[in-house]
Amino acid sequence: MLDAKTIIxxxxxxxxxxxxxxxxxxxxxxxxAYETVQKAEAYSGEALCTILDDEMLKSETVAATQLFKNLxxxxxxxxxxxxxxxxxxxxxxxxKPFTGxxxxxxxxxxxxxxx
Numbered sequence: 001m002l003d004a005k006t007i008i009x010x011x012x013x014x015x016x017x018x019x020x021x022x023x024x025x026x027x028x029x030x031x032x033a034y035e036t037v038q039k040a041e042a043y044s045g046e047a048l049c050t051i052l053d054d055e056m057l058k059s060e061t062v063a064a065t066q067l068f069k070n071l072x073x074x075x076x077x078x079x080x081x082x083x084x085x086x087x088x089x090x091x092x093x094x095x096k097p098f099t100g101x102x103x104x105x106x107x108x109x110x111x112x113x114x115x
Contacts, residue, residue, distance in 0.1 A: 006029070006047045007049055008040050008047045008051065009032070009051045010053065011033075011035070011052075011053035013055070014035070017035070027100075029107075037052070040067075041067055041070075044070070045071075047074075048074070048107075049107060050074065052075060052076070053078045054079045071091070072090040073090045073092070075090070076091065076107075076110075077091055077092070079093050079094070079095050080095070092106055092109070
C-alpha cells in the first residue's frame with residue numbers, strides 16, 4: 001500500500017522517469033516509477049498524484065484516458081509544447097523542459113487545492 005506522499009511517475013523514457021523521480025525524492029517524496037500506464041494504474045488511486053508523460057497518451061491511449069478520468073485533478077500531464085494541445089480537463093499540464101521548482105510548484109498547488 002502506498003502512502004499519501006507517494007507520487008507515481010509514468011513515462012516510457014527511462015531517463016525522464018529517473019529524473020522526475022530523483023527530483024521528487026530529493027524533496028522528500030517517495031516515488032514509484034513505471035514504463036506503462038497498465039503497470040501504474042493499480043497504484044495511482046492510492047498516491048498523492050500521478051505524473052504521466054504525454055507519449056503515454058499516444059502509446060496507451062485508452063488506458064491513459066481512463067486513468068485521467070479516474071484521477072481527475074490528481075493527474076499531471078507532461079507535454080512537450082510541440083504536440084497538439086490536449087483538451088481541457090481536470091488534470092494539470094506541465095510543459096517540458098521544466099525545472100524542479102516548476103514541478104514542485106505544480107505538486108504544491110495540487111496539495112493546496114486538496115485541502
